[in-house]
Amino acid sequence: MKRRTFLGLGTLGPAMWVLAQLPARAAWLGGTGSTALDATVPGEPCVLDDDDADLLMAIVERMVDTGEAGAPPPREIGTLAAIEGALAPLGEALLQELRLALRLVEYWPVFLEWRFGRFRSLSPEAQARSLEGWRTSRIETRRRVFYALRNLALLGYWSQDETWPLIGYGGPWIRRPT
Amino acid sequence: MITQGRTRPGVYRESAEVCVIGSGAGGAVVAAELAAAGREVVLLEQGGYHTPNDFDQREEHMLPMLFENAGMSTTEDGAVGILHGRCVGGSTVHNLAYCFRAPAPILALWEEKHEVRDLASLQDSFERVERALGVQRIIPEEVNLLNRKLQLGAERLGYHGLVAKHNRIGCVRSGFCILGCAYGSKQSMLVTYIPRADRAGARIWADCRADRIEASAPGRRRVVATLLDARGRAHGEMEVEASVVVCCAGAIATPLLLEASGLGNSSGQRGRNLHLHPTVIAGGIFEEPLHSYYGIPQSYYIDEFIDLEHDPRSGHILMPIAGFPVLTASTLPGFGRELFGYLRDLPRLGGLLALLHDQSSGSVERGSGDRPRIRYRLTDEDRHELMRGLQHTVEVLWASGAEQVIVAYAKDPLVLRPEDGTAEIKQRGVREGAIPLTSTHPQSTCRMGGDGKTSVVNSWGELHDTQGIFVADMSVFPTSLGAPPQITTAALADRTAQHILQRWPELRT
Numbered sequence: 001m002k003r004r005t006f007l008g009l010g011t012l013g014p015a016m017w018v019l020a021q022l023p024a025r026a027a028w029l030g031g032t033g034s035t036a037l038d039a040t041v042p043g044e045p046c047v048l049d050d051d052d053a054d055l056l057m058a059i060v061e062r063m064v065d066t067g068e069a070g071a072p073p074p075r076e077i078g079t080l081a082a083i084e085g086a087l088a089p090l091g092e093a094l095l096q097e098l099r100l101a102l103r104l105v106e107y108w109p110v111f112l113e114w115r116f117g118r119f120r121s122l123s124p125e126a127q128a129r130s131l132e133g134w135r136t137s138r139i140e141t142r143r144r145v146f147y148a149l150r151n152l153a154l155l156g157y158w159s160q161d162e163t164w165p166l167i168g169y170g171g172p173w174i175r176r177p178t
Numbered sequence: 179m180i181t182q183g184r185t186r187p188g189v190y191r192e193s194a195e196v197c198v199i200g201s202g203a204g205g206a207v208v209a210a211e212l213a214a215a216g217r218e219v220v221l222l223e224q225g226g227y228h229t230p231n232d233f234d235q236r237e238e239h240m241l242p243m244l245f246e247n248a249g250m251s252t253t254e255d256g257a258v259g260i261l262h263g264r265c266v267g268g269s270t271v272h273n274l275a276y277c278f279r280a281p282a283p284i285l286a287l288w289e290e291k292h293e294v295r296d297l298a299s300l301q302d303s304f305e306r307v308e309r310a311l312g313v314q315r316i317i318p319e320e321v322n323l324l325n326r327k328l329q330l331g332a333e334r335l336g337y338h339g340l341v342a343k344h345n346r347i348g349c350v351r352s353g354f355c356i357l358g359c360a361y362g363s364k365q366s367m368l369v370t371y372i373p374r375a376d377r378a379g380a381r382i383w384a385d386c387r388a389d390r391i392e393a394s395a396p397g398r399r400r401v402v403a404t405l406l407d408a409r410g411r412a413h414g415e416m417e418v419e420a421s422v423v424v425c426c427a428g429a430i431a432t433p434l435l436l437e438a439s440g441l442g443n444s445s446g447q448r449g450r451n452l453h454l455h456p457t458v459i460a461g462g463i464f465e466e467p468l469h470s471y472y473g474i475p476q477s478y479y480i481d482e483f484i485d486l487e488h489d490p491r492s493g494h495i496l497m498p499i500a501g502f503p504v505l506t507a508s509t510l511p512g513f514g515r516e517l518f519g520y521l522r523d524l525p526r527l528g529g530l531l532a533l534l535h536d537q538s539s540g541s542v543e544r545g546s547g548d549r550p551r552i553r554y555r556l557t558d559e560d561r562h563e564l565m566r567g568l569q570h571t572v573e574v575l576w577a578s579g580a581e582q583v584i585v586a587y588a589k590d591p592l593v594l595r596p597e598d599g600t601a602e603i604k605q606r607g608v609r610e611g612a613i614p615l616t617s618t619h620p621q622s623t624c625r626m627g628g629d630g631k632t633s634v635v636n637s638w639g640e641l642h643d644t645q646g647i648f649v650a651d652m653s654v655f656p657t658s659l660g661a662p663p664q665i666t667t668a669a670l671a672d673r674t675a676q677h678i679l680q681r682w683p684e685l686r687t
Contacts, residue, residue, distance in 0.1 A: 062513070063513045063514060064513075064514070064518075065514040065515055065518075066514075066515060066518040066522075067514075067515045067518070068518075082238035085238060085239070085242055086238065086241060086248040086250075087248075088408075088409045088410075089242055089248070089408070089409050089410040090247060090248070090410065091410050091411070092411075093547040093549070094247075094549075131513065131514075135512075135513065135588070136588075136589060140255060140256065140611065143256065143588075143611070144252075144255075147256065148250065150513055151250050151508055153513075154504050154507040154508055155237065155238060155241065155248070155504050156238070158237075158503035158504050158507050158521070159236060159237045159238035159503065159504050163503070166518075166522065167503060167522050167523075167524040167525075168467070168522075168524055168525040169471075169502070169503050169524055169525070170469070170472075172234065172235030172236060172354065173235060173350075173352040173354065173472075174234065174235055174352075174360055
């Protein structure tokens with residue numbers, strides 16, 4: 001299997017192949033089988049299925065965690081819709097790589113950090129440590145996955161009006177219906 | 179007529195005298211000049227057609243609308259982010275409107291070392307293009323607070339700088355240039371040459387990706403293309419028969435198109451010699467809010483560290499940079515609370531970037547799934563030059579009044595105060611992967627030259643190995659330009675268009 005493409009996932013070789021075979025939602029690893037996505041705006045493109053979207057939002061929550069009491073939760077504002085809007089024109093091949101990347105993050109703690117649970121079942125602190133492992137990994141591909149997911153998270157969250165008071169941004173000069 | 183392919187699924191056939199592929203600083207000029215001279219032109223653009231009324235100044239809408247891969251393209255190793263346009267008007271829709279002519283020593287280098295002929299004619303093209311784009315020097319009242327502070331800082335250090343020329347008419351100084359000018363003030367190709375081409379009868383197809391050029395018989399070329407829906411999926415076919423084809427898809431897509439067509443590689447140089455003008459950014463935190471994302475973002479630049487008369491192959495320039503929340507956050511280190519610790523100071527943040535006139539080179543070729551495989555590696559000399567550039571950005575920010583400067587090393591980012599000095603930067607250096615690098619100027623992948631053994635196109639942009647197929651975009655620069663490329667790209671395209679018109683009786687047969 002030779003792939004060096006958007007995320008360069010091919011360099012992870014056998015690990016990626018094994019993880020790619022796993023279902024996105026595996027009850028035996030602590031999955032609840034339920035999703036609680038209410039951020040997708042009707043009429044916006046849906047490019048991820050519910051479970052991939054839920055996993056992505058779990059990662060986003062750690063990526064944009066501000067520690068501020070008044071910070072709007074990413075799932076309660078238009079974060080996912082904004083991310084899906086950016087993903088929509090990328091084409092199916094890139095989206096497939098994103099799905100693989102999500103599964104790598106989800107199952108990495110189980111198989112390569114020997115934790116008893118997937119990413120989503122970890123505590124927020126453990127999730128942050130897991131992501132830090134991706135960010136500082138010596139494996140180039142893991143760092144690329146981290147930054148691709150970070151870019152999506154930043155785009156989804158900090159583009160939302162509700163987050164701007166936290167950073168003192170006044171918003172666009174022109175206001176049009178969005 | 180401008181047709182949006184996303185609304186027109188089906189199979190189409192066009193016949194024209196000239197087919198232009200790409201609608202940015204090169205393609206729009208070629209299409210307009212040829213159509214205005216009476217040639218029948220079809221222009222194909224992979225991206226969508228959007229007007230200033232569509233530009234809502236919101237990052238989540240504009241990045242996917244105007245940029246390739248929503249602005250998330252990178253080199254193969256992820257070390258250099260590449261921002262380039264994907265829409266009618268190309269990168270001129272999102273650029274920051276700097277207008278520089280190619281520096282004279284660079285043109286001399288192209289003539290002497292690369293045997294490019296008749297560059298004197300480029301002067302007429304510069305003048306035509308600058309008139310068409312309304313190029314003028316920015317007046318002092320238009321320089322925003324960040325740019326004023328950086329100008330003051332440079333002057334305190336004795337560094338040479340200039341207030342730049344721009345292509346804006348009736349600018350309201352909102353500062354949202356990078357997200358498309360909602361006021362139609364920035365004189366991008368979208369509001370200048372594209373309407374001119376349209377008025378002259380060019381048939382413009384947006385959402386139409388050229389897949390290959392068939393050049394089986396002299397004087398008869400066929401461009402095979404795919405119509406795309408709003409999500410970039412194929413939903414139609416297009417074929418254009420033409421006597422002449424002009425590739426203007428940019429330094430990433432043009433060599434890929436030629437590769438898919440089996441053209442332009444008799445020298446073995448197609449897709450090689452990629453230069454990126456890589457940049458490294460430092461972010462200053464000032465005492466008072468600057469709101470540096472409002473107002474013209476780049477009006478001043480510092481050219482103290484580039485001396486092309488002395489050395490036309492190296493150096494760096496310093497340019498202010500400010501961003502909206504998403505773009506700024508993407509340049510800051512870390513994630514979660516660490517990143518927020520920097521981003522919460524957004525109104526007090528102001529950046530300065532060092533842009534490298536790079537000798538380093540890379541390549542572009544088709545990877546798996548027909549997507550580009552972009553390779554690029556800095557030389558040790560260029561790493562050193564970028565490190566010097568980073569030191570200079572920090573020094574200028576301090577001299578401009580920044581209390582602290584963020585240097586976004588991926589591991590253990592630095593927050594430096596003036597008393598810290600820049601020795602730590604010298605010790606760490608600038609290496610791919612260790613600190614974010616960004617490019618908005620990929621160039622030179624189909625370089626121009628007089629020798630068909632070392633270059634892809636001749637002095638007027640025509641493939642050495644195939645008559646009637648031209649390249650007119652940043653691909654043709656024989657070396658790194660060492661300056662923002664918009665005007666040089668447009669002027670070279672104008673020159674190619676004039677050449678095609680002069681040779682038309684020969685080329686049409």
